[in-house]
Amino acid sequence: MILGLVMRVIAGIALMLLITVFAVLFEGVDRKLHAVMQRRIGPPLLQPVYDILKLLGKENVVPRWATPVFFHGGPWVAMIASMMVFMYIPMGSLPPVLNGSGDLILILYLLSLSGVAVAVGGFASGSPIANVGAQREMILMMSYEVPLAIVVSTLAWFAYKLGMPGHPFSLETYVATSVWSVVGKAGFLGLLCLFVAILTVIPGETGKGLMDIPEAKTEILEGVTVEYSGVNLALLHIGFNLRGAAISALVVSLFFPFSLGKSIGLSGVPMAIIDFPWFWVKVFLVEVFGVTFLRTAFGRLKIWQASNFYWAQVGALSLAGMILISVDVLLH
Amino acid sequence: MSETKTYKLPIGPVHVGLKEPITAWLDIEGEHIKDAVIRPGAIHRGVEFMARERNPIQVIYLAERVCGICSFSHAIAFVKAVEDAAQIEVPIRAQYIRSMVLELERIHSHILWSGVACYTIGFDSAFHLGMMLREKVMDVLEALSGNRVNYAVTTVGGVRWDVTPAVERTVMDMIHYYRNEFASFYEAAINDPVVKARLRDVGVLTTEQAIKYCALGPTSRGSGVRADVRWSAPYDAYCDIHVEPVVPQDYTGEVHGDVYDRFLVRVYEVLQSLDILEKIMEGLPEGPITFEPKVNKLLTVLKKAEGVGYGCIEAPRGDDTHAVGLKAQQENVQWWKVRAPTYSNAVSWPLMFKDNELADAPLIINSIDPCISCMERMVLSDTSSGTKSVVTKADLLKLCREKTDKTRRLMGA
Numbered sequence: 001m002i003l004g005l006v007m008r009v010i011a012g013i014a015l016m017l018l019i020t021v022f023a024v025l026f027e028g029v030d031r032k033l034h035a036v037m038q039r040r041i042g043p044p045l046l047q048p049v050y051d052i053l054k055l056l057g058k059e060n061v062v063p064r065w066a067t068p069v070f071f072h073g074g075p076w077v078a079m080i081a082s083m084m085v086f087m088y089i090p091m092g093s094l095p096p097v098l099n100g101s102g103d104l105i106l107i108l109y110l111l112s113l114s115g116v117a118v119a120v121g122g123f124a125s126g127s128p129i130a131n132v133g134a135q136r137e138m139i140l141m142m143s144y145e146v147p148l149a150i151v152v153s154t155l156a157w158f159a160y161k162l163g164m165p166g167h168p169f170s171l172e173t174y175v176a177t178s179v180w181s182v183v184g185k186a187g188f189l190g191l192l193c194l195f196v197a198i199l200t201v202i203p204g205e206t207g208k209g210l211m212d213i214p215e216a217k218t219e220i221l222e223g224v225t226v227e228y229s230g231v232n233l234a235l236l237h238i239g240f241n242l243r244g245a246a247i248s249a250l251v252v253s254l255f256f257p258f259s260l261g262k263s264i265g266l267s268g269v270p271m272a273i274i275d276f277p278w279f280w281v282k283v284f285l286v287e288v289f290g291v292t293f294l295r296t297a298f299g300r301l302k303i304w305q306a307s308n309f310y311w312a313q314v315g316a317l318s319l320a321g322m323i324l325i326s327v328d329v330l331l332h
Numbered sequence: 333m334s335e336t337k338t339y340k341l342p343i344g345p346v347h348v349g350l351k352e353p354i355t356a357w358l359d360i361e362g363e364h365i366k367d368a369v370i371r372p373g374a375i376h377r378g379v380e381f382m383a384r385e386r387n388p389i390q391v392i393y394l395a396e397r398v399c400g401i402c403s404f405s406h407a408i409a410f411v412k413a414v415e416d417a418a419q420i421e422v423p424i425r426a427q428y429i430r431s432m433v434l435e436l437e438r439i440h441s442h443i444l445w446s447g448v449a450c451y452t453i454g455f456d457s458a459f460h461l462g463m464m465l466r467e468k469v470m471d472v473l474e475a476l477s478g479n480r481v482n483y484a485v486t487t488v489g490g491v492r493w494d495v496t497p498a499v500e501r502t503v504m505d506m507i508h509y510y511r512n513e514f515a516s517f518y519e520a521a522i523n524d525p526v527v528k529a530r531l532r533d534v535g536v537l538t539t540e541q542a543i544k545y546c547a548l549g550p551t552s553r554g555s556g557v558r559a560d561v562r563w564s565a566p567y568d569a570y571c572d573i574h575v576e577p578v579v580p581q582d583y584t585g586e587v588h589g590d591v592y593d594r595f596l597v598r599v600y601e602v603l604q605s606l607d608i609l610e611k612i613m614e615g616l617p618e619g620p621i622t623f624e625p626k627v628n629k630l631l632t633v634l635k636k637a638e639g640v641g642y643g644c645i646e647a648p649r650g651d652d653t654h655a656v657g658l659k660a661q662q663e664n665v666q667w668w669k670v671r672a673p674t675y676s677n678a679v680s681w682p683l684m685f686k687d688n689e690l691a692d693a694p695l696i697i698n699s700i701d702p703c704i705s706c707m708e709r710m711v712l713s714d715t716s717s718g719t720k721s722v723v724t725k726a727d728l729l730k731l732c733r734e735k736t737d738k739t740r741r742l743m744g745a
Contacts, residue, residue, distance in 0.1 A: 038460040128341050132363070132690060209454075210526065218349035218452045219691050299455030299526045302691045303363060 008098070012087060019086050022280060023241040024048050029284070030292045037296045048237070055234035063227050065126030074121020075228065075235035081114040082242035089249050090175045092259065092275025103169040104152055107250060108145075111205065114243055115141045118214075118236065122224030133223020136303050137207075137214035143310035144204035144211075150318040151194045151201075154325055155179065155254060158187075161329045171250075175257040183328055190324030195255050197318040202251070202290030204310065206244035209295025213303050248286040249279075256282050338366050341690070345374040349452050349694025352704035356681070356697060360690055368685035368693075370678065375705055383668040388414045388488055388634050388658070389627060391665050395654070396482045398670060399706045401444065403482045404437045405647035406670065406706075409654040412567070414488050417641030417658045418634055422568075425619045426490035431569035432503070432612045433476070433485050434645070435605045439510070440469045441648035442550075442598040442605075443517075445701045449595060450521055452695045453530045458521045465517055468506050475502045488630060490622025503613060507606050518599060531592035535684040535696035538589050545680045548673045549650025550601065551700045553579050554594030556587035561646035573611045578604055591692075591699040635663055649673040649701045672706035 028045040035042020062068055085107050087098040115137060122134030156168040162182050166173030183191055204211040215223045225236055260278040262271060301309065338359045345353035353374035359367040379398055383391045395410040396403040408430055415422060422430075447462025470480045476499050477483035485491050495503075521527055537547060542555035552559045560577035562570045578600045580586070580593040587593065624630040638660035644653045650673030657666040677700040684696045 034456075038457050039464065040460060128339060132341070132360075135362070212454050213691075216454065216691065218454065218694055221348055296457050299450065299453040299458075299524070299530060301526060301529065302689060304689075305529055 012098075015086060016083050019083070019245065020238060020242065023245040024052060024238065026245060026284060026287055027237075027241050030287070033288060033292045034296055037292075048241070052234045052237055055229075055237070056231055058230035060230040060232050061227075063126050066227065067124040067126070070120050070124030071227075072232065074117045074119075074124065075232045075239060077117035078114045078121070079235045079239035079242065081110045081117060082239050082246050085110045085242075085246040086249065088171065089246075089253055090172050091249075092272060092277075092279040094272050094276060095172065099172075103167065104156065104171060105169055107171070107246075108148065108152060111243065111246060111250075112141060112145065114239060115205075118224055118239070121228070121232075121236075122214075125227035127227050129220050130224055130226050132220050133214045133216070133226065136216075136220075137224055139303055140204055140207075140211060140213055140306055143307040144201045144314075147197045147310055147314040147318040148201050150315070150322060151198045152254075154190075154194060154318070154322045158183075158325050158329065162332065171253050174254050178257050179255070183325075184331060185328075186324050186331065187328030190321040190328060191255075193317050193321030193324065195251075197314050197321060198251055198254070199286075199290055200310075200314050202244070202247050202286070203294050204306070205247040206291055207240065208244075208291045210298045210301050211306055212295070212300045213306055216300060219300075244287055244291060245283060248283045248290060251286050251290075252279065252282045256286075337361070343693045343697065347694065350697060351448070352702065354697070354702070354704045356685070356693060358685070358690065358693060363689045363691065365685050365688050365690060365693065368682050370681050372678070372704065372707070377705060380668050380670060383665050385664060387631060387663045388656075388665055389631060391668065392487060393482075393484065395670075396484065399672065399703050400481055401441050401703065402437060402647040402649060402652065402706075404433050404485065405645055405652050406654070406672075407484075407486050408434065409643040409645050409647075409652045410656065410668070410670075411486050411488055412643030412645065413641040413654045413656040414634070414637075414643075414658070415641065416643060417639045417656055418488070418637035420489045420623050420633070422490055422623060423620045424617045425494075426621045426623075427568040428612055428616050429491045429493075429495055429621065430486060431573075432495070432609060432616075433473070433483065434568075435609050435612070436469055436473055436476075436503075438648045439602050439605050440466055440473070441701070442602050443469070445648075445698075446517070446521060446595060446598055448698060449531075449591070449695065450527065452698055453527065455521075455524070455527060458517065458524070458527070461517050461520060465510070465513060468509050468513075472499075472502050472506045475499050487622065488634065489624055490620070492622070494621050495616065500613060500616075503609060507609055510602070510606055514602065522596065522599060528592065530692075530695070531590065531595055533588060533590050533592075534688055534692045535591045535699050536589050537680050537684055539587060541680065541683055542589065545683065546676045547650075547680050547700075548676045549646070549648070550594055550597045551650065551677045551680070553577055553597045554591075555589040556581055556593075561644060561651045565644065567645060569612055569615075572615060573608055575604070575608065591695055594699050631663070634658065636660060647673055649703065650677060670706070672703060674700065674703045674707040678702065678707060 025045070027048040031047060032042045032045055062071060088096050088107055090096050119134040119137040122130040122137065155174070158179070159173055160168040164173055164177050164182065166176060179191060203209045207214055215225065225233060228236055259271065259275050266274060338361045341358050341360045342355055343358060344350050344355040355371040355374065357369045357371060358365050379394055383394055386394065392407050392411060396407045398406040443462050443466045447459045450458035450462065473483055474480050476495070477485045477493055485493055537551070537555045539556045542552045542557050547555065548559065556579050558577045558579055560575065562575040563577050578597050580596050583596060583600060624633065637658045640655065640657050642653065642655050644651055652673055653671040655669040659666045681697065684699070685693070688696060
């Protein structure tokens with residue numbers, strides 16, 4: 001029992017470090033690809049690492065009107081909450097570190113917590129510009145949570161109705177049995193709708209491209225992060241990177257659980273060893289599409305336009321997916 | 333309804349979305365702009381004062397440095413003012429070359445602005461595309477004059493550089509390049525749904541307001557006013573080449589007077605400039621390029637001149653007016669007045685701000701393509717004495733003399 005706990009703690013810490021490095025490297029790849037697509041040279045792949053190392057060595061400046069507890073607490077909570085998400089996500093064939101103690105709802109909760117913590121930090125910094133940024137962050141979150149909740153609950157209901165082995169709200173259920181393999185024709189279309197809906201949530205969750213609204217450099221000077229510097233800013237950067245990786249990992253676990261090891265006939269440890277990098281390749285591809293492509297192709301929306309987009313367009317799309325899947329379940 | 337509380341938020345003087353220092357104090361309610369107050373005065377360079385210690389030829393180079401983007405327009409406007417005062421006739425070929433460079437400058441200014449507008453709404457890809465396209469016209473200017481900014485092409489009574497066959501080829505190449513490549517920017521920026529959603533019905537200036545508040549250039553044309561100095565008071569090669577003002581109603585059938593319309597006007601003006609350039613290249617007459625190539629002789633002529641001259645031309649941002657005073661037997665310029673287009677356009681800012689959103693604020697400021705350093709006129713207010721008074725010319729002169737005395741004492745003179 002104690003040995004198991006110690007093993008979990010060690011595995012958890014090792015995984016957290018590894019994932020932090022991956023998430024930060026993703027930003028490097030994102031920036032490089034973004035530059036190449038704009039026919040620029042772009043920064044070196046390790047630029048985000050250099051940035052974070054530099055920031056970690058700098059002083060934390062606290063504004064006079066800030067509330068220090070929340071101002072310092074925001075970045076920490078944001079980073080740790082997004083890090084915790086990975087404790088509940090199965091990576092390839094490896095079971096999650098905190099196996100059986102959490103589910104999809106907890107993951108969504110942690111993702112929102114990270115957003116709220118950033119917003120609280122912004123409000124606590126006492127700057128009117130950070131205040132506007134924090135308001136925007138909250139509104140954006142309220143907007144994209146709606147389609148996200150519809151997608152997740154539809155999938156859970158679907159898994160429950162079809163009797164997929166495992167708990168309907170556990171991610172391992174979706175990793176063990178791909179949702180695509182159990183649907184009919186109508187359900188396939190429905191799943192496609194849900195998939196597109198969750199893809200549009202990625203820019204909102206990461207605050208990039210179209211949904212770069214809470215930071216909006218040319219409007220409100222990086223918004224929520226405007227007063228942050230030094231270690232706090234480094235933590236915020238890591239937190240944002242982790243959030244991007246976490247939402248992409250969630251999309252991969254729900255919609256692309258396909259195992260490379262299984263398809264080439266491996267099992268046990270070799271399969272787990274092959275599937276771990278394969279999982280990260282998939283996460284990377286989803287992030288490249290959801291973040292890099294979209295931020296290269298589009299400008300920034302206004303906050304009400306973003307809200308409208310998530311509530312009306314994406315909301316309708318996810319509802320259509322829900323209806324199609326219900327039809328599929330009824331036909332079964 | 334309960335009364336909601338507004339709070340003040342400054343945009344500027346130093347802000348990522350603005351390229352030059354100016355402050356807009358916004359009364360914000362949530363994201364909604366209730367009112368706006370523009371506070372200039374963060375920068376002043378005193379170029380007009382500096383000109384008084386220079387002769388007209390030397391002032392040309394100072395005039396070019398009033399603005400980095402429309403540098404040639406300022407130089408031409410100044411030179412035209414001097415020519416007006418000294419009654420100098422400019423050879424036709426020189427007039428054509430001047431118009432050619434003015435059009436090249438318009439192309440580069442408009443592409444730059446369109447890119448910056450895209451950058452302001454976070455559309456970096458279109459910004460980089462614009463910057464890449466702009467390189468070509470900069471190359472042409474470099475081939476013609478040897479410089480990429482501040483071309484130093486013009487002089488009193490003509491131009492300093494002739495258009496050689498090699499330059500002619502580069503210009504024709506450029507026209508060909510833009511006819512093919514500019515469409516990619518056009519497609520990416522004008523027809524993009526997000527750009528349309530961000531620029532439509534933002535910063536509206538109606539036709540009546542544009543006329544009432546004397547908006548100029550693309551700002552007034554974006555509001556549907558047919559105002560263009562090249563059309564209403566043709567000068568140089570524009571006397572031979574008919575230029576029709578570009579107004580949005582001719583292209584879309586309606587006038588919104590918003591930022592999108594100003595964007596359209598600038599993009600279509602680039603295409604119009606290509607046509608004008610083609611006509612200039614076709615009709616480029618032979619002959620001398622300057623009234624008097626020897627600077628000493630020219631200066632002697634200018635020294636004899638007496639009177640006041642005006643020069644008004646259509647700069648990329650609107651009409652640029654210079655006035656200059658010359659006195660016989662005095663080598664230096666007596667006085668010089670620059671009226672940059674931003675000076676008139678900035679008046680309409682508070683109107684454009686009303687009932688827009690905070691997200692649009694930098695875009696609205698940028699929509700008139702402001703050139704704050706060209707526009708700034710000094711206002712000094714003395715708050716140290718408790719009585720808030722504006723410093724007068726006499727006060728300023730006194731302060732200036734005191735400072736000079738102090739410096740002299742310090743240097744031991």
